[in-house]
Amino acid sequence: MKELRYRRRVQFADTDLAGLVHFSWYFRYMEEAEHALWRDAGLTVASPSDTIRYPRVSATCEFRAPLRFEDEIEIEIRVAAVGSRAIRYDCVIQRGETIAARGSITVACIDTADGATPRAIDIPGRVSAALEGRA
Amino acid sequence: MKELRYRRRVQFADTDLAGLVHFSWYFRYMEEAEHALWRDAGLTVASPSDTIRYPRVSATCEFRAPLRFEDEIEIEIRVAAVGSRAIRYDCVIQRGETIAARGSITVACIDTADGATPRAIDIPGRVSAALEGRA
Amino acid sequence: MKELRYRRRVQFADTDLAGLVHFSWYFRYMEEAEHALWRDAGLTVASPSDTIRYPRVSATCEFRAPLRFEDEIEIEIRVAAVGSRAIRYDCVIQRGETIAARGSITVACIDTADGATPRAIDIPGRVSAALEGRA
Amino acid sequence: MKELRYRRRVQFADTDLAGLVHFSWYFRYMEEAEHALWRDAGLTVASPSDTIRYPRVSATCEFRAPLRFEDEIEIEIRVAAVGSRAIRYDCVIQRGETIAARGSITVACIDTADGATPRAIDIPGRVSAALEGRA
Numbered sequence: 001m002k003e004l005r006y007r008r009r010v011q012f013a014d015t016d017l018a019g020l021v022h023f024s025w026y027f028r029y030m031e032e033a034e035h036a037l038w039r040d041a042g043l044t045v046a047s048p049s050d051t052i053r054y055p056r057v058s059a060t061c062e063f064r065a066p067l068r069f070e071d072e073i074e075i076e077i078r079v080a081a082v083g084s085r086a087i088r089y090d091c092v093i094q095r096g097e098t099i100a101a102r103g104s105i106t107v108a109c110i111d112t113a114d115g116a117t118p119r120a121i122d123i124p125g126r127v128s129a130a131l132e133g134r135a
Numbered sequence: 136m137k138e139l140r141y142r143r144r145v146q147f148a149d150t151d152l153a154g155l156v157h158f159s160w161y162f163r164y165m166e167e168a169e170h171a172l173w174r175d176a177g178l179t180v181a182s183p184s185d186t187i188r189y190p191r192v193s194a195t196c197e198f199r200a201p202l203r204f205e206d207e208i209e210i211e212i213r214v215a216a217v218g219s220r221a222i223r224y225d226c227v228i229q230r231g232e233t234i235a236a237r238g239s240i241t242v243a244c245i246d247t248a249d250g251a252t253p254r255a256i257d258i259p260g261r262v263s264a265a266l267e268g269r270a
Numbered sequence: 271m272k273e274l275r276y277r278r279r280v281q282f283a284d285t286d287l288a289g290l291v292h293f294s295w296y297f298r299y300m301e302e303a304e305h306a307l308w309r310d311a312g313l314t315v316a317s318p319s320d321t322i323r324y325p326r327v328s329a330t331c332e333f334r335a336p337l338r339f340e341d342e343i344e345i346e347i348r349v350a351a352v353g354s355r356a357i358r359y360d361c362v363i364q365r366g367e368t369i370a371a372r373g374s375i376t377v378a379c380i381d382t383a384d385g386a387t388p389r390a391i392d393i394p395g396r397v398s399a400a401l402e403g404r405a
Numbered sequence: 406m407k408e409l410r411y412r413r414r415v416q417f418a419d420t421d422l423a424g425l426v427h428f429s430w431y432f433r434y435m436e437e438a439e440h441a442l443w444r445d446a447g448l449t450v451a452s453p454s455d456t457i458r459y460p461r462v463s464a465t466c467e468f469r470a471p472l473r474f475e476d477e478i479e480i481e482i483r484v485a486a487v488g489s490r491a492i493r494y495d496c497v498i499q500r501g502e503t504i505a506a507r508g509s510i511t512v513a514c515i516d517t518a519d520g521a522t523p524r525a526i527d528i529p530g531r532v533s534a535a536l537e538g539r540a
Contacts, residue, residue, distance in 0.1 A: 006184050011298070011301075011302050011305070012301060012302075012305060012315070012316065012421060012422070013298045013301065013421060013427050013429060014173065014428075015421050015422040016417060016418060016420050016421065016422070017181055017417070017420040017421070017422070017424045017425075017473075017474055018181070018188040018190060018247060018255075019247060019250055019318075019422045020422075021189060021419055022417075023166075023190070023191040023194055024159045024162045024163050024166075024418060025159075026162075027158065027159045027162060028281070028283045031158075031281075031282060031283065032281050032282075034345075035281070035282060035340070039340070044340060045282070046152055046153070046339050048289075048338070048520050048521050049521075053153040055153060055155060055158070055198065055201065056158040056198050057197065057198050058195070058196065058197045059158055059195070059196055059198075060193070060194070060195040060196075061193065061194055061195075062192065063192050063193065063194075063195045066190065066253060068306070068318070068422075069312060069316050069422055070309070070316075095147075100323065101163065112153060112154060115154055116454075117454050118155075118201060121501050130183065133153050137288075146433070146436075146437050146440070147286060147287070147292075147436060147437075147450070147451065148286060148292055148294060148433045148436065149438060150286050150287040151282060151283060151285050151286065151287070152282070152286070152289045152290075152338075152339055153288070154287045154427060155287075155455075157283055159283060163416070163418045166416075166418065167416050167417075170416070170417060170475070174475070179475060180417070181417065181474050181475075183385050183386050183473070184386075203287075203453070204287055204451050205440070205444070205449060205451075246303040250318050251318050251319075266442075283491060287451055288451070288458040288460060288517060289517060289520055290460065290523075291451075293432065293436075293460070293461040293464055294429045294430075294432045294433050294436075295429075297428065297432060297475070298429050301429075316422055323423040325423060325425060325428070325468065325471065326428040327466050327467065328465070328466065328467045328468065329428060329465070329466055329468075330464070330465035330466075331461070331463065331464055331465075332462065333460065333461050333463065333464075334464050336460065336488050353492045369516060382424060387422055388425075388471060404468045
């Protein structure tokens with residue numbers, strides 16, 4: 001299967017005073033799924049042995065149904081596009097059969113060797129190849 | 136001035152291992168600005184004396200420049216549209232003259248009196264009127 | 271086994287610019303373990319059908335070793351004491367054989383029916399009995 | 406004045422489903438005050454030009470009164486002790502005249518030049534001197 005289905009439970013600290021998951025957490029759920037997809041492909045977004053990182057250049061989410069404390073949710077993530085300098089993912093967050101949210105995240109690739117001035121670089125070939133295999 | 140300019144400093148806990156502000160925080164910065172705009176208009180998004188809340192139905196952000204620990208930033212927020220059941224805001228996050236991000240957030244209105252089943256309702260007239268005055 | 275061992279992976283958003291897990295997350299890890307213990311005992315700390323909640327009255331943590339992105343960790347939690355109005359938990363956070371932290375959390379019991387003025391109440395007998403069985 | 410009084414407002418994302426500030430945020434509030442104290446002393450805990458960082462070795466908090474969305478709070482922080490390898494701070498969090506929490510945080514000093522193995526080092530003399538002036 002090319003897409004990855006990542007499961008997790010809604011935690012207490014994810015909620016806000018409205019009694020629902022705070023919207024910022026949907027973006028973190030999508031990012032957790034992205035990193036699970038990388039691990040599943042034998043990769044990591046943040047190796048301690050290099051200074052390459054993958055910051056987000058855009059993120060969007062449509063919230064369809066509320067999520068609550070202790071809900072068991074599933075985030076389906078698929079690689080929508082792999083370019084030389086950007087990767088786009090599409091995500092669906094579900095609680096059982098209910099679609100809670102749909103979102104997309106686009107990431108770039110930087111070298112942070114010079115902490116003061118991160119430099120945009122091409123996505124390493126090994127990463128592109130592995131993720132294209134999931135597209 | 137119809138838009139609101141909300142200032143805050145990037146805190147340590149907003150950053151991640153890449154040394155930059157985590158992208159989920161940009162959405163929280165925009166929400167902080169929204170709530171400051173409501174206060175400036177004599178409103179609150181969460182009165183302890185009623186059960187009306189304003190969940191997000193969509194959120195989007197384009198990240199243009201990194202933000203770092205202790206950066207002083209300004210979030211400009213303006214009311215882009217007020218409908219009977221939704222409010223849309225447009226935001227620009229700046230560090231000095233640098234545009235760090237542009238984003239939009241659309242919120243709906245619910246009554247959470249029955250915690251198990253929040254019910255979509257019309258935005259109260261007092262709120263619509265106050266925010267239309269800022270559009 | 272009376273204690274509970276809760277496993278989770280360190281997520282990207284848990285880290286800060288030092289490249290390590292931010293200390294506030296250790297407290298959230300302990301709380302996640304607490305809630306897993308309650309579920310294991312057939313309980314929940316936040317039922318949608320009542321207004322009883324369990325706020326913290328004290329929390330303490332000694333940090334022994336750093337945790338990093340993608341570390342697989344285990345939080346061992348045990349009920350140290352159950353009183354009429356307070357429960358104390360002791361926790362150990364480990365990464366493999368390494369003890370990363372030791373902490374304690376004490377919680378009280380409140381009724382939030384009147385949102386403006388939460389009222390301290392006795393811990394419900396059903397909860398005390400179930401947790402004493404784990405002490 | 407040797408202690409520092411740091412003011413901030415409780416934000417929506419600081420709250421949880423109990424309608425109160427999540428306890429992990431009290432630790433972040435204390436840390437924000439710590440960093441404001443450093444700035445006030447002409448210092449920063451995380452210079453982009455070096456690899457010295459100040460991780461927490463212990464943290465403790467007693468929660469006395471709940472905090473809510475939009476509360477204006479004040480965190481008073483004072484340097485309780487400066488040793489060669491550790492600094493301890495004592496904090497009081499207040500909302501008006503109400504003491505919401507009392508806490509202490511002890512930090513060490515590490516060099517993260519080798520990301521894989523942070524090394525404990527003495528606190529730089531310039532930092533010790535500046536903070537002893539506040540003790």
